[in-house]
Amino acid sequence: MSNDGLKRIHSLYTCFSVKEKKIADYILANPKRIIHQTINELADEIGVADATVFRFCKRLGFKGYQAFKISLASEIMSPIQQIHEDIKEGDSELSIAKKIFLSNKRSLENTALIMDERSFKQAVDLLLNSQRIIFFGIGGSSIVAMDAYHKFIRTGISCLLGGDIHFQLMEASQMSSLDTAFFFSHSGMNKHCLEIFHVAQKSGAKTLAITSFPNSILAKEADMALFSRSEETKYRSEALSSRIVQLSLVDALLVNVLVKRGEEGLLAMEHVREAIEDTRI
Known part of the structure; x- marks a missing residue:
């Protein structure tokens, strides 16, 4: 310890x-x-x-x-001393890089501490039993949503990625009780994200969220929520440092889903590999 x-x-x-x-x-x-x-x-x-x-x-x-x-x-x-909180203007480039690496490592460790086994299993089962998964995110969170889409399309489960706010609203309005709306928001309080979230809810979709704040509207109203932990520093906002944690949570969910899908998941991954093989020189 x-x-x-x-x-x-x-x-x-x-x-x-x-x-x-x-x-x-x-x-x-x-x-x-x-x-x-x-x-x-x-x-x-x-x-x-x-x-x-x-x-x-x-x-x-x-x-x-x-x-x-x-x-x-x-x-x-x-x-x-928390080295990642002590970045100074006179630090060398390598020193700053190492401090950022340690900051990311700390955020991952803190998130691992608060992970709840039951909640994580329920999130995996929710995704596994979805007819379709649509990923939603606004601003910086849209990058995490895009990464999640890029990964989960390999599972063989039908996936979609929300575009701009209007497209996301339209896609959310066409969901059903067989679908899962997967939301990413550091604060869980973004106005546009919540607007899309409520449209998905109204459509009957099941909702899954990854956020950093358990008391946020998104965390409280989602069917299932997972939480990331990160720390703000002088040169780096908490939202930026939470991104590496959210990407890691997506990886953990993906691998669990693929393991549970067994041969079906492996076959889907192979189809993706074959499809993009000719794009490489």
Whole structure:
């Protein structure tokens, strides 16, 4: 277990319940004090049950409160600077490149921490049982939608990619209960994305979303939602750094779908390879 308890709390904070946020706030404000407190003392100080504190530590990926305290102690005594948050104007090109790589790595690790097995399985099953999948995204999210379309067309499942906003609205209006509308939005609050989303809902389509905010309208109203985690830096917005995570989630969904489709999926991939083979020199 790496010594990154405080970073994990920051990363997962938006997903916490009211009680979990109460614990998180106390720990973030008093990290040195926590090291010398028993689980009973901490629970009494915050006003929650011992079991609530224990489950909080488990949610962070630790075996229990003691394991969390050991990690926290090491983190405080030997603070690890978040290199990807420390890009300076005087940095060399290679140094900046390495910091960006580490930032992406951290975002992927944070997302892996919050992935829920049941939700991910349901998302795979939703796509697997779709007669047709249409991918939707606005602005930067349209790039992720295009990548998802480019990949899922290899599964043998009928796929479409939304064009501009008007085309996306029209495509959403023609969906049915046999189709899945797959939405990508970092904020989950984009006006045009939500407009298209509600049209797809009205058409009876099942809805799947990937977003960074569990409390967003898109996350709350979609039939199924998966979440990406990323951090904003001085020279790079949170939305930009979340893209690599969303692309990775798409990869994970794709491979799962192909595995479950078995020979049918392999045959579809082979047809794609044969079709584009002559395009190479």
